Amino acid sequence: MKALCWHGKKDVRCETVADPRIEEPRDAIVKVTSCAICGSDLHLFDGFMPGMREGDILGHEFMGEVVEVGPGNKKLEVGDRVVVPFTICCGECDQCRRGNWSVCERSNRNKSLAEKVFGHTTAGLFGYTHLTGGYPGGQAEYVRVPYADVAPVKVPAGLTDEQVLFLGDILPTGWQAAVQCEIEPTDTVAVWGAGPVGQFAVRSALMLGARQVVAIDRLPDRLSMAAACGALTINFEEESVLERLAELTGGKGPEKCIDAVGLEAHVPRSLDSLYDRAKQALMWESDRAHVLREMIYACRPAGILSIPGVYGGVVDKIPFGAVMNKGLTIRTGQTHVNRWAEDLLRRIEEEQIDPSFVVTHTVALEDGPQMYETFRDKHDGCIKVVLKPGVSSRATFDERPRP
Template identity: 50%
Template sequence: MKALCWTGINSLSVETVDDPAILNDQDMIVRVSSTVTCGSDLHLLAGYVPAMRAGDILGHEFLGEVVEIGAAVTRHQVGDRVVVSSFIACGQCWYCRNSLFSLCDNTNPQPGIAETLWGAATGGCFGYSQITGGFAGSHAQFVRVPFADVGAFPVPESLTDEEAVFASDAASTGWMGADLGGVGPGSTVAVWGAGGVGQMAARASMLLGAEKVIVIDRIPERLQQVRDWIGAETLDYSSTEVLAELREWSGGRGPDVCIEAVGMEAHSTRPDFAYDQLKLQLRLQSDRPTAIREAILAARKGGSVFVLGVYGGFVDKFPLGALMNKGLTVRGAQMHGQRYIPMLLDRMVAGDLKTGHLATHILPLSQGPKAYDLFKKKEDGCVRVVLRP
């Protein structure tokens, strides 16, 4: 089969690789019909996430048709159209039983790297380096889906691929940030990042009852999407002072909930961006934490901050004093897709949650390197690229 492979830092190639096969009786094979570029893939592309190997297949957000099932799969049949959670969960361990699916104890066969870096391993994830298990990704014609009854969900006929595919990761991740971040009726919420995840976090906040939601970014096309499709307010950080604007916008207190949906390659006009960029290039730190610093400083006293953006290692100048003295609650997680996907599909059908606009570009898999070039450079108004194998 054909697959989009990482071949080195900032280097991708469409290669011919072995077809996947059923390895365990809870596996199934899915023929991929749509798979999406994700901002966290850019961290892999640039070499900031450890344990990438030449030939690794990228991609973790996807939808497709079931073509083969293992003997123990009972919820799916050949021919079903399914959307698959990007993180793999067994459904039986302590973490899965407590709906913390991305922390599954049984789906990462290579836990040593994560245990060394983070003290414990996450669950497995499609196409996200050896640190999350080395699973082949979804930018391919076929994917093996472990624990298929737990992580794959039937797609309602009324939804297009371009709508439903975002339940796989972007919508689930965004909703998780609003939910676990504590958004509720009357909340004021600020979201850093107007990409797919940030837009979904903003919309989730609104649907959970937030009174005010503002999304912070600098890319005009993304901010316009927020206004047109999400219905939230926007703030261009390149032309204003974010902390002052947020204080004025929230009656002098600061937002109740700050959701950081940017991650380790954050950009900023603040002086600390140049500092972070230099340290990153010298490999003296692994991540640029500009956005999460700002979110912690912006949050009201006693408020909460949720980290949705992916971080890989260690950062400098973390505002621990602000976190402690302001009495903040800070949480973060990789997405618990199994917890949210069925509900999100229902909301898409009902028209509460719009996602199709995120697919600004649709290209064949053979143009995967071009897709990532567009996506990384944010050219031609690109928000997300859907690849069709």
């Protein structure tokens, strides 16, 4: 089969690899009909996440048709159309029983490595580092899905791939980020980063009843997409984020702040920015923490910081005294996809939200390596890329209207 494989920093290749096979009784094999490039994949592409090995198959946002089922799997049948959450969960451990799917205690087959880095194991993840199990990912024609009687979400007839694909990651990630904020009708919610997760966090905050939502970014295409649903916007290259947020909140600051950026924050040249880039280059810190610092200073006392943005290691110069003295609450974590998937699928069916709005580029799987660069560099107004396995790179796709 064809798959996108990691061969080092900025080196992704479309290669022929062995087809997956059933290895455990609860497995399923899924023929991928659509997959996507996620911002988290860029952390691998840019070499910021440890634990990658040459030839690893990338991708954790995918869906398709079940073509083979293990003898112990009573949930799925051949022919079922499913979205596969990026977190692999057993459904039986203490954390799964509590609904904390992203910290499943069994699915990470490299538990000892994860424990050394994080203190405790996390769940296994598709197409990510060997810290999270080293499972082959979904940017491929076929995928083996372990514990496939637990996480996969069956797709009702009548919904397109683009409407439901993002149930596997970025839609519930944006939703969880907003839910963690405990939004009240009087709240201002500020969202740093208007990429795909930020777009869903903005819409989720509005759906949950925030008085006003502010999207912070530097790219006009992203800001206009956020504004299309009623968000206010701040271009951080044109005005001070802290000053504008103070103006919008009567000097008090937003009650709730969401970091939808993570470890590769882009900021205007400043001492803060130069400090992070210098320490990262010298390997004295792994993650650029500008957004975290700015949120801490911006947030109103007794507010909540919600962090869906991915961080992989060590950050520096975090003003934790401000966190403590302002009484801020911090909530973060990989997404518990199955905690939210059923409700979000209902909202899609009821047309409360159509997640396909975020798609700007649809290409064949074999064009994926070039699209990694386009997505990373934000060329051609690129916000979200969908890849189609089994389709020729010469195929043309209908252009979606862009907000």
